[in-house]
Amino acid sequence: MDLTPIHPKVTPIYQTSVFKFASLAELETYYTAPDHGGMYGYSRSEHPNSDELVTEVARLEGAAGGGVATGAGLAGLLAAVLAVCQAGDHVLCPAELYGGSVVLLSKELSRLGIETSYVPLADLYDVARHRRPNTKLVLAEVLSNPLLVVLDGPRLAQSCREQGILLLIDSSFTSPILTRPLDWGADMVWHSATKYLGGHSDLTAGVVVARDPEIGRHLRRIATNLGLMLAPLDSWLAVRGLKTLRLRMRQHSENALVVARFLAKHPAIAQVFYPGLETHPGHELAESQLLNGLYGGMLSLRLADDTMAAAERFIQQSQLFPLAPSLAGVASSCSYPTATSHRGLTEAQRRALGITPGVLRLSVGIEEPAELLADLAQALD
Ligand SMILES: Cc1ncc(COP(=O)(O)O)c(C=O)c1O
Structure with a gap:
């Protein structure tokens, strides 16, 4: 089949293991x-x-x-x-x-x-x-x-x-x-x-x-x-x-900053880790080094009730931050480092790294920010 006259705007999927040679x-x-x-x-x-x-x-x-x-x-x-x-x-x-x-x-x-x-x-x-x-x-x-x-x-x-x-x-x-x-x-x-x-x-x-x-x-x-x-x-x-990376990164970052500021003021939260917050120890470095005034969509929080039971309650209550041990999708998610990335460590080793039982990591998606805040408010309340 000769496809020379066809000019697709998007590169087709070349679902082939091998290509033919004329000679x-x-x-x-x-x-x-x-x-x-x-x-x-x-x-x-x-x-x-x-x-x-x-x-x-x-x-x-x-x-x-x-x-x-x-x-x-x-x-x-x-x-x-x-x-x-x-x-x-x-x-x-x-x-x-x-x-x-x-x-x-x-x-x-x-x-x-x-x-x-x-x-x-x-x-x-x-x-x-x-x-x-x-x-x-x-x-x-x-x-x-x-x-x-x-x-x-x-x-x-x-x-x-x-x-x-x-x-x-x-x-x-x-x-x-x-x-x-x-x-x-x-x-x-x-x-x-x-x-x-x-x-x-x-x-x-x-x-x-x-x-x-x-x-x-x-x-x-x-x-x-x-x-x-x-x-x-x-x-x-x-x-x-x-093709949408630039747009997504902007929205992930804007949403994460809104979420981080909201969490930082919430009484159920002891600490928020987000480089876009002025209180983050790496904020100035991030400001000088990260481009476009964006700090990304990843943040972590420590619950005031720093226990696994409180983390489980948050996971059960939140509708928009499902427990999913990956990150960076357009839809928000949450992960629990104690049971995922750092499960191989002892509790003492985790504590030494600052990963206590009430630490959750949020991957903030590109949803309407007000919807994210409403979900977090009801989950934390
Ligand atoms: C920071 C970081 N680097 C690398 C990887 C590995 O990527 P993959 O799971 O696609 O092999 C991950 C996965 O979670 C990650 O979080």
Whole structure:
């Protein structure tokens, strides 16, 4: 079937595992020409939908080296680490790192000879002190989970540069609308596209983009050789999500600020963690570093009755913040770190991190703000 005269406005979903070649000569060009001569061969290596996704994220992040789209955020982390590390290398991370990343690094990659160590984020900036001779990579998040500690990205990037160590930033909570870590001097940016990039809670995906084209090539090689590539339909869904990313991030952020201000005054709330609040310890840093005056849609709260029973009552009463252990969808949700991201820790370890039984994390969606406030008011009352 010849589709040349058809010009769809939206890229179709190339739901095919393989592409046809007209001749052996064309096949040869595919294998030998730079960028395969613009051709596609086998969807484990590349296909138009993931290319469209990566091209757009790279444009938003200012990533000249391109990158790769993977079947989940964590597969993106795997590709990023393997792109620059091998057995015998060491990765340095903040102790506040997302639990899934900790499991991948400390339980799986450690078995392949890549070691990881953790220091509190506040100490991480002294890379010279915490590095080992074999440290190749520092991994950090722009906003920590669940207490929204703000990273000083330019400071960390400078410390890494001075030590000749690469910096990978997880920007899943922020997206390129709120921050562009490559502008600070980071080497790679990683997104769980399951979160804001996709934005509709209907896919799992990852995207990693790099400043350096050579790292970009390694990312693609690893994704091909390990079978990490994101499928066409999910790539297409993520691209559709990107088309409204700017609008969504604005509304998520505006709503979260309204919700945070409301919660901060409510007698049933002991503490609100949101970088957009002037009382947040990282507010000034966030203000100087986050773009467009936006602080994102994630916030956490500590109930005045700091117990699991009170958290359960909130969960039962709220209609618009269902308990769903992910984030960043257009519809609001809530998560309970004690039983999800931090369930592997002892109660004492959680308390040391500030995660007490009355801490809930809200992912504020793009609903009408008055409806969110009304729901929270009735749930808290
Ligand atoms: C901050 C952060 N990074 C990475 C991930 C991993 O992404 P995925 O679940 O798409 O593998 C998550 C998942 O919750 C996350 O919260």
